[in-house]
Amino acid sequence: MKILHRATLAALAAAALLASSCNNSYGVFYSIQQETEQSGSEYFKKATTTGVYKLGSGASTAYFASGTKLYTRGLADSDWSVESIGGTRDYRLLAATGNGTYLLASIYASGACKLLQREAATAWTEIDISAIPAGSWIDGLYFAGGAFFAQAHDNYENEDDETDDTYSLFYLSGTSLLACDANLQGLNYERSFSGVAYDTSTLTFWYATRKGLFSSGNPDTLATALASGTGPGGLTATSIAYFDSALFVGVYDYDEDDPYLYRLSGGSWVNVTDSDFEGPPTALCYITAPAKMLVGEALVSSSTGGGYYEGSSYSSLKSGEQDDKSYVARSESIYSTTIGSRAVNAFFWDDDNDTLFISMSPGASSASYYGLYSTVYDGSTWSGWEAE
Amino acid sequence: MKPTTAAALGLAALLATAALPSAFCQEAPAEGSPAEAPEIDPAQDFSVNPFLRGEQTIAIGAGLHIPLFIAPGDTATGERTNLSLGGDFSFSYQYFVARGLAIGGSIAGAFNGTVGGLSLFTAPIAFTTAYWWSIAPFEFDVGGGVGGYMMRHDGDGMLGLFAKAGGGAYWRSASAWSVGLQTYFWLVPELHGGSYSEYTRTGGFLEVSVSALYHL
Numbered sequence: 173m174k175i176l177h178r179a180t181l182a183a184l185a186a187a188a189l190l191a192s193s194c195n196n197s198y199g200v201f202y203s204i205q206q207e208t209e210q211s212g213s214e215y216f217k218k219a220t221t222t223g224v225y226k227l228g229s230g231a232s233t234a235y236f237a238s239g240t241k242l243y244t245r246g247l248a249d250s251d252w253s254v255e256s257i258g259g260t261r262d263y264r265l266l267a268a269t270g271n272g273t274y275l276l277a278s279i280y281a282s283g284a285c286k287l288l289q290r291e292a293a294t295a296w297t298e299i300d301i302s303a304i305p306a307g308s309w310i311d312g313l314y315f316a317g318g319a320f321f322a323q324a325h326d327n328y329e330n331e332d333d334e335t336d337d338t339y340s341l342f343y344l345s346g347t348s349l350l351a352c353d354a355n356l357q358g359l360n361y362e363r364s365f366s367g368v369a370y371d372t373s374t375l376t377f378w379y380a381t382r383k384g385l386f387s388s389g390n391p392d393t394l395a396t397a398l399a400s401g402t403g404p405g406g407l408t409a410t411s412i413a414y415f416d417s418a419l420f421v422g423v424y425d426y427d428e429d430d431p432y433l434y435r436l437s438g439g440s441w442v443n444v445t446d447s448d449f450e451g452p453p454t455a456l457c458y459i460t461a462p463a464k465m466l467v468g469e470a471l472v473s474s475s476t477g478g479g480y481y482e483g484s485s486y487s488s489l490k491s492g493e494q495d496d497k498s499y500v501a502r503s504e505s506i507y508s509t510t511i512g513s514r515a516v517n518a519f520f521w522d523d524d525n526d527t528l529f530i531s532m533s534p535g536a537s538s539a540s541y542y543g544l545y546s547t548v549y550d551g552s553t554w555s556g557w558e559a560e
Numbered sequence: 561m562k563p564t565t566a567a568a569l570g571l572a573a574l575l576a577t578a579a580l581p582s583a584f585c586q587e588a589p590a591e592g593s594p595a596e597a598p599e600i601d602p603a604q605d606f607s608v609n610p611f612l613r614g615e616q617t618i619a620i621g622a623g624l625h626i627p628l629f630i631a632p633g634d635t636a637t638g639e640r641t642n643l644s645l646g647g648d649f650s651f652s653y654q655y656f657v658a659r660g661l662a663i664g665g666s667i668a669g670a671f672n673g674t675v676g677g678l679s680l681f682t683a684p685i686a687f688t689t690a691y692w693w694s695i696a697p698f699e700f701d702v703g704g705g706v707g708g709y710m711m712r713h714d715g716d717g718m719l720g721l722f723a724k725a726g727g728g729a730y731w732r733s734a735s736a737w738s739v740g741l742q743t744y745f746w747l748v749p750e751l752h753g754g755s756y757s758e759y760t761r762t763g764g765f766l767e768v769s770v771s772a773l774y775h776l
Contacts, residue, residue: 198716199759200680201630201750204642207676495759505714509676540677 198504203495206503210510212542212559213252215243221543224520224529225270228292233525237544237560238268242277245560247525252560257281257296258288269313269320276320276344278310285309287322287349300348305340312339316414317370317377319391320344321352325364337361341368341379343391352379353388353395367412371419371436378419380409385421403441404434408452410470415458416485422453422467429472435486446489451477457519459528462549464500465489468516468530478513480530500528500547502556510545510557526550530557609660611692616776617662621650621742623769625670628745631762641763643680646672648767654690663689666705670746670765674713682748682765684709684722699738699773702727709748723747730773738773 221239228234233247242255242265254261255277263281270276276289277296287310288296301310304324312323324340341356342349351357356379359365363381370377379386379395384406388395400406404421411422418437425432431449435442446467455468467489468480482499483489492499493507501507515533522529526549534541542559549555627643647670654664670682690703704725711718724747730740748763 194719195716196752196754196756198718199750199752199756199761200711200713200716200718201761201763202759203716204674204678204680204713205630205633205640205761207642207674207678209675210677504716505674505676505678508714509678 197495199495203503203505206495206556207505207509208556208558210540210542210559212544213243215239215241215252215254216543216560218534218536218541219543220533221517221531223268223518223531224544225268225275226272226520226522227270227275227290229524232292233522234292235522235529236268236270236275237529237531238265238277239543241265242268258286258298259296266309266311267313267323269315271315271320274320276313276315276322278313278322280309289344297347299344303349303351304342305338308340312365314365314368316368317372319370319377321365321368321391322349323365326358334361337364339364339381341365350392352391353393355395355397356386366409369412369414369419371414373417373437374439378412378414378421380412380421382408385409385412403436403443404432407432410452410454411456413456413458415456416465418486420456420486422456424452431469433467433486444486446481448481448489448491451515455480455516455518455531457521457528459521460523462498466492466500466519468519470515470517471513471533475513478515479507479511480516480519497553500549500554500557502547502554506556510541510559514541528554529560609692610694611656611660611662613656613658615656617654617664617773618776619650619652619654619771619773621648621652621769621771623648623767625672626766626768627672628764628766631764642675644673644675646670646680648769650767650769650771652688654688656692660692661689662692662701662703663687665707668767670767672765678714681712682709682746683711684724684746684748686722686724690727694732697732699730699732699740700727701730711748711750718750720748720750724767726767728771730771736775738775740771740773741768742771743768 219239221237223238225236226233235245237243243252244255245252257277257279260281263279266278266280268277274289278287287299287301289299290296305326308324308326309328310322311325314321322342326338327336339359341352343352362383365381367380376387385398385404386395398405404423407423409421410424413420418435421434423432431453432445433453435444451469451472453467454470457466463484464482465485466480466482469477471477480492481489482492492501493504495504518531520529527546529546532543534543544560545557546560547554547557625646625648627641630641650666650668652666654662656662666688667685672680686705686707688705690701692701706723709720709722724744726744728740728742730738732738744767746765750761752759
């Protein structure tokens, strides 16, 4: 009798194991058919990129990607090359940003930090940065509300001790940098800037730092700190962006390992965190057609965080790992072989060419992961991520 | 290496036809031969099938797993399987229920890499039947099997029905042992119901493996 019971239990266990192996909503062969061979540029293989920008329009569109250097390719080109900045390719890129018309790059070359800008059909010209503290590096560049901002990082030399580092925010006026409000100068090591956004409904600039938010009417007018306990006030802001008639701020509580997403609309802050979030929300993006919001995450550990969530709005976010051609990854297998469980740094949507880029930190995994992928929308479906 | 369907089927046909001519082209006694036939060693008597009722065999095999097709093809990828040449292993048991006719079972596992860097694992279990004959010291079989499979890919799995057909050619290297080459076509239908019926596909694979057979 005991033997019979054991056999029954074994059969039930085997049946349970088999049942758990079956997922009707996942097409194994279908998903394999969606996979693509990833063979991108050697510049991006296992290499981090922090953003994508573009200059020009139509057939003369040029894309730029920031990594250890600034890389560029034409719209129809498949090969990337190192952009010559200030007549040299022997530089280290510290930061870059763009607004479609202007491109700014901060580089370290010939023993000094330089800030340069260019337009689509012009050469790089140097910007006067004499206003920043002597010896500082510009390691953060942002564009918001028609203005360019630069973070000057002082006392960066002793990398082992960050406690004496300070951060100051400047804005571009003509061909020179000028200091923002005094409240945005000399912030301590806990308050490096993570982004700037402009609220078009209230005509307010918002400055996100690693310890709270500031706001001001103009880059050089009084910047006021958002009170602790009010929305993301006093918290570690990891991303900020204004779209879909609202300001969104990604927050991460490093003490509790909890991510948050706050939304400011009509003067009210609302916590709109999705329960599936795991890592620091480091990248925010919104596409108007098709309506799609994306939230990218950094890694918390090798098994927690990374990847992104997407939905038609903040209230319908779900993991981008879906077997659904209306999702930017197109299939689960494409998502997991490109983006899944890896840190997302930024999105860039080229509305003219219906192309979405994602900048990643792929890590030094043995697999062939890349730091930059793109996917194209054809009006009804997405092509799926392909390595740049 | 991306073997084509035609090349793989050709290999299967070659293996099958290599065995068939000698099996069915046995020399008939010439007319007018002496009435008293010479003594014939039963082991050399091609007209007598040596696989008797009640005999049993177990076999292990390992070899290549060749993806042939996934049907229907996806419009984005054409007819590509997106799978690379893989490997497989198998274990089988057979019992002869009549002279030359065996039934039994087999369990196998197969791996194939995907273009995206993932892997597909397929583990079928099947009830089998086969017909065996011998041209000493060689042995041949043709047969098939039906059963079910478990499949894993990218952390998700699927169960389904399974069928295979093929055969093998073996050399009787010792009184109880035979070694040889076997090839089987695997049919792996992946059926999805309801709103997921669009995921229904059928996979075709070719198993080409070296096999060691023990006669119990």
